[in-house]
Amino acid sequence: MKNAVGREIPAEALAVELKNGRKYEPYQGKGYRDGKYIKKAGPTTKIYENPQESKILPSIRDAVIACGIKDGMTVSFHHHFRNGDYIVNMVMKEIVDLGIKDITIAASSLGDAHDPIAEYIEKGIVTGIQTSGIRGKMGDVVSHGKLKTPAILRSHGGRVRAIEEGDVHIDVAFIGAPTSDEYGNARALGGKGDCGVLSYAVPDSEYADKVVVITDTLVPYPNFPPSIHGVNVDYVVKVDEIGNPKKIASAAARMTQNPRDLMMAENTAKVIAACPWFKDGFSFQTGAGGPSLAVNRFLEPLMDAKGIKMAWAIGGITAAICELQRKGKVGKIIDVQDFDTGAIEDIRTNPNHFEMTASEYANPANKGAFVNKLDFVVLAALEVDTDFNVNVITGSDGVLRGAPGGHPDTAEGAKCCVIVTPLTRGRMATICEHVVTVTTPGDCVDVVVTDYGTAVNPRRKDIIEALDAAGIKHVPIKQLQEKAYSLVGKPDDLQFKDKVVAILEARDGTILDVVKEIKPFEF
Amino acid sequence: MELKAAGTAGTLESSDVMVTLEPTNDGKIDLTLESSVINQYGRQIKATVLESLERLGVKSAKVIVNDHGALDCTIKARVECAFYRGCQCDMDGKFDWGGVIR
Numbered sequence: 157m158k159n160a161v162g163r164e165i166p167a168e169a170l171a172v173e174l175k176n177g178r179k180y181e182p183y184q185g186k187g188y189r190d191g192k193y194i195k196k197a198g199p200t201t202k203i204y205e206n207p208q209e210s211k212i213l214p215s216i217r218d219a220v221i222a223c224g225i226k227d228g229m230t231v232s233f234h235h236h237f238r239n240g241d242y243i244v245n246m247v248m249k250e251i252v253d254l255g256i257k258d259i260t261i262a263a264s265s266l267g268d269a270h271d272p273i274a275e276y277i278e279k280g281i282v283t284g285i286q287t288s289g290i291r292g293k294m295g296d297v298v299s300h301g302k303l304k305t306p307a308i309l310r311s312h313g314g315r316v317r318a319i320e321e322g323d324v325h326i327d328v329a330f331i332g333a334p335t336s337d338e339y340g341n342a343r344a345l346g347g348k349g350d351c352g353v354l355s356y357a358v359p360d361s362e363y364a365d366k367v368v369v370i371t372d373t374l375v376p377y378p379n380f381p382p383s384i385h386g387v388n389v390d391y392v393v394k395v396d397e398i399g400n401p402k403k404i405a406s407a408a409a410r411m412t413q414n415p416r417d418l419m420m421a422e423n424t425a426k427v428i429a430a431c432p433w434f435k436d437g438f439s440f441q442t443g444a445g446g447p448s449l450a451v452n453r454f455l456e457p458l459m460d461a462k463g464i465k466m467a468w469a470i471g472g473i474t475a476a477i478c479e480l481q482r483k484g485k486v487g488k489i490i491d492v493q494d495f496d497t498g499a500i501e502d503i504r505t506n507p508n509h510f511e512m513t514a515s516e517y518a519n520p521a522n523k524g525a526f527v528n529k530l531d532f533v534v535l536a537a538l539e540v541d542t543d544f545n546v547n548v549i550t551g552s553d554g555v556l557r558g559a560p561g562g563h564p565d566t567a568e569g570a571k572c573c574v575i576v577t578p579l580t581r582g583r584m585a586t587i588c589e590h591v592v593t594v595t596t597p598g599d600c601v602d603v604v605v606t607d608y609g610t611a612v613n614p615r616r617k618d619i620i621e622a623l624d625a626a627g628i629k630h631v632p633i634k635q636l637q638e639k640a641y642s643l644v645g646k647p648d649d650l651q652f653k654d655k656v657v658a659i660l661e662a663r664d665g666t667i668l669d670v671v672k673e674i675k676p677f678e679f
Numbered sequence: 680m681e682l683k684a685a686g687t688a689g690t691l692e693s694s695d696v697m698v699t700l701e702p703t704n705d706g707k708i709d710l711t712l713e714s715s716v717i718n719q720y721g722r723q724i725k726a727t728v729l730e731s732l733e734r735l736g737v738k739s740a741k742v743i744v745n746d747h748g749a750l751d752c753t754i755k756a757r758v759e760c761a762f763y764r765g766c767q768c769d770m771d772g773k774f775d776w777g778g779v780i781r
Contacts, residue, residue: 553718582694582748583716644750647719677717679725 159183161545161597163669169656170667172306176322180659181666186568186599189664194521197322199365202390210338211392216370217250219330219391223366225251228258229327232364234357235265235289236332236493240349240403243332243370245272246395252281260284260305262324264315264356264514265559268292269403278302286324288312289559290549290658298657299555301673307556307658309549309595312356312492313518313525313565314663319359320521323665329364331357331384332398336371340389341382344511345504347373349401352473352494352503354383358513361388372398383511408475408496411453412446416578416607421450424534424576424605429458430626431619433531433571436464437487441471441566442534444495447576451534452476459485470517470526471533471562478502478509490526492517492562518565520663527562527569535563537577539584539591542633544598544613546575547591549660552584554650554674556658560595564663567600572619579606585640585647587633592650594669595660608639651675682740686765689749689757696749698728698761701741708732708739714746727751731758734779755781 159165159182170180176197213219225231231251233244244263249272251259259281261273265288274293276282283304290298290307298307310318318324333354334347344354349372361367361384368391369384378386412418424447428434440455442448453476459465467487469477475498480486489509494500503509518527527533538558539547546567549558567573577586587606602619604611611633612620623630641647652672662668682702689697703709714724728744731754749757759780774780 552716583720583750584748645720645723648722650718677721679722 157182159667160185161543161594161668163594165667165670166656169306169659169670172659174323175325178321178323178665183597183662183666183668186597188666194321196320197325197363199363201365211340211389212338213391213393216246216393216395217254219368219393220247220250220254222391223328223368225256225328227256230260230262230284230325232326232329232360233261233263234331234354234360235263235267236344236351236354236356237349237399237404239267239269240400241269241332242397242399243330244270247330248273248276252276257281258283260286262286262326264312265289265561266291266294270294280304286310288315288561290556291558295556299671299674301653301655301657303657306656308661309560309658310661311518311560311564311663312514312562313520313527314661314665316359316515316519317521317663317665319363320519321665326360326364328366328368329360330368330370331361333369333371333384334398335373335375335379336369336392337375337377337379337386338392339377339386340367340369340384340392341377341379341386342369342371342384343379344383346375347371348397349399349404350500351404352500353491353511355492355512355517356514357384359515361385366390368393370395370398372396405494405497405500408498409444409449412450414446417447418450420447420576420578420605420607422454423610424451424574425454425458426628427574427603427605427610427623428455428532428572430622430628431572432622437467438464438531439468439470439529440466440532441469441530443536444472444474445536448534448536449474449476452480456480456485470530471566473499475499478506481508518562520565525569527565530566530570532572532574533566533570534574534576535567537575537586539586539588540575540577540604541588541591542637544601544604544633545591545594546596546601547593549595550593550671554592554652556671564596564600567596568663572602573600574603574605575601576605579608579636579640580644583644585637585644587636587640588647589637593660593671597662597668604633604636606636609636611636651677680736680766680768682737682762682765683767684765686761686763688760688764691745691747693747694749696744696746696754696757698757699743700737700761700765702765703739703741706739708737708742710742710744712744712746716746716748723751724754727754728758731755735759735762736779737762
């Protein structure tokens with residue numbers, strides 16, 4: 157059955173069973189579930205009426221045993237420690253050593269730090285993966301069909317919806333935290349490896365049957381104000397290190413000096429400034445990639461020229477936006493993740509820099525997330541096709557190596573979603589006829605800025621008019637694709653086998669696309 | 680002009696290709712192709728290499744191509760350069776610019 161972005165969704169994918177019995181549907185277009193109702197799933201939690209002094213257990217193994225983890229269960233993790241994370245590997249090792257099998261990992265994201273999980277997949281111990289990001293060895297083994305069930309890939313907002321709706325049920329959540337008290341009140345500041353916020357772990361703490369906080373820094377009770385509330389936590393474990401602090405928080409990304417990136421960033425800022433929403437009190441989100449980050453720098457003089465300020469900025473926060481706020485040009489920063497030490501330092505001291513939950517950020521099924529009020533978002537892409545569909549998950553070899561993250565959430569929510577990407581990367585055409593995998597549907601993408609020109613989605617007549625009025629040149633996206641192919645040649649279609657190895661969920665829980673098992677290249 | 684020894688041109692940098700030609704006697708082109716973009720461009724890279732060899736009159740050689748996303752023009756230039764290096768021709772000699780070298 158073909159879905160609203162023209163992707164054939166095989167019966168095999170539509171038949172994948174969700175925990176609550178909900179049946180998969182093909183993607184129907186944006187806003188499909190707007191106004192409908194969901195019944196939220198609830199966890200089964202233990203009553204702690206009798207006073208206890210402490211929830212601390214001596215080891216992760218003791219926590220695995222105390223939680224009663226059995227074959228077939230689902231365990232969850234967050235990705236605030238990014239590539240410095242030790243928690244996933246430490247916990248999975250204990251689970252595997254105890255001989256428990258048929259485990260599903262439901263993480264907010266997974267990365268290169270989790271290569272050891274690939275071995276558990278190959279051995280058939282980990283049989284399900286639900287995540288936003290999948291990379292490294294894990295991406296490789298899943299793409300080669302080694303995972304027993306198709307991986308389910310969701311956006312950050314889509315994950316919260318899936319947890320709340322009961323598509324996935326978390327039996328035990330393991331939440332790494334920079335600090336915790338003996339009752340599990342956990343914070344992301346004041347420890348050895350601070351990550352600033354714990355936003356993505358909040359739904360896990362509220363919807364898992366059992367919750368374990370793992371920290372390397374125990375602090376006196378009460379550790380307030382907490383990101384993870386002790387009332388949701390069963391056990392606390394102290395370990396030597398929750399992660400590598402150097403990789404948890406990297407130094408601020410240096411502003412790119414690449415003239416191509418700077419040109420694209422400047423053109424992106426001009427597109428934003430030409431839109432009717434660029435007025436006093438506008439809202440904004442940008443990623444941490446080279447050209448996206450550089451947009452901050454070009455936006456500032458345009459704001460000054462018009463005498464306007466930004467009311468709020470959201471998202472993955474970087475030092476660049478904190479710097480803009482220090483200059484008095486941003487009202488509030490609402491933070492779901494910190495990308496660098498500058499952002500972490502800022503949330504420590506700045507009263508106008510707040511933590512939000514993953515649901516508040518991007519959940520399409522709550523009563524109105526931040527993304528729904530967002531004016532502008534600037535995003536990157538691996539590929540964009542002539543229908544404006546974006547791919548951020550599969551590489552040019554068809555292997556899983558990315559993450560939808562907040563991309564589909566912010567793209568749908570924002571009034572103006574700008575993708576900034578070079579026309580080609582080496583020999584790869586970024587603007588192509590058909591993306592390998594659709595991760596953000598074209599009906600949510602408004603403007604594409606490349607080094608060879610800007611294209612506006614024909615659905616957005618208002619933006620076309622605004623750019624025309626401002627004298628900003630734009631071309632049909634087909635023209636950009638043809639230019640790309642004239643430079644690098646027309647790429648051959650990738651060769652896949654029939655087996656579905658991953659399902660790309662749209663944020664509303666319909667199926668946007670599938671990824672199939674990669675076939676070794678043959679001439 | 681004929682291959683006398685192994686000739687190599689190019690680098691392993693991104694967007695470049697390293698081409699090595701070695702003379703053989705079996706009258707065959709024995710092509711080994713590795714590429715970071717093999718899934719989408721392998722067929723085109725192979726065609727470009729074989730066309731270039733034909734133009735240069737190479738009929739018997741072991742050809743090793745290690746590509747990191749080079750464009751067709753780069754691939755052609757590296758094959759040509761590897762060939763002339765393998766021919767050990769006089770660097771001040773006459774090259775067929777615009778003829779077999781395109």
